[in-house]
Amino acid sequence: xxxxxxxxxxxxxxxxxxxxxxxxxxxxxxxxxxxxxxxxxxxxxxxxxxxxxxxxxxxxxxxxxxxxxxxxxxxxxxx
Numbered sequence: 001x002x003x004x005x006x007x008x009x010x011x012x013x014x015x016x017x018x019x020x021x022x023x024x025x026x027x028x029x030x031x032x033x034x035x036x037x038x039x040x041x042x043x044x045x046x047x048x049x050x051x052x053x054x055x056x057x058x059x060x061x062x063x064x065x066x067x068x069x070x071x072x073x074x075x076x077x078x079x
Contacts, residue, residue, distance in 0.1 A: 001025045006035070 004026045009016045020026070025039035068076075 001027055001037070001039075003027045003029055006030050 002024060004016070006028060009028065016026075020038055020040050023040055025037065027034055028036045028038055
């Protein structure tokens with residue numbers, strides 16, 4: 001991780017962002033005081049998660065789609 005001052009960032013902000021985009025991480029300092037860590041965001045998954053990852057690990061009950069009992073609904077409503 002490189003150290004960079006606030007003044008250096010202000011001098012050429014776009015260059016700083018390009019370096020972050022290229023994968024560099026920075027410790028931002030003001031004088032001798034560390035202020036922040038700046039690092040690139042991890043790339044999002046390019047592919048959707050596969051279907052059926054938890055197949056056969058749980059069973060949906062047959063009454064899953066039945067309305068909830070009144071007592072439970074009242075608790076959700078704060079009554």
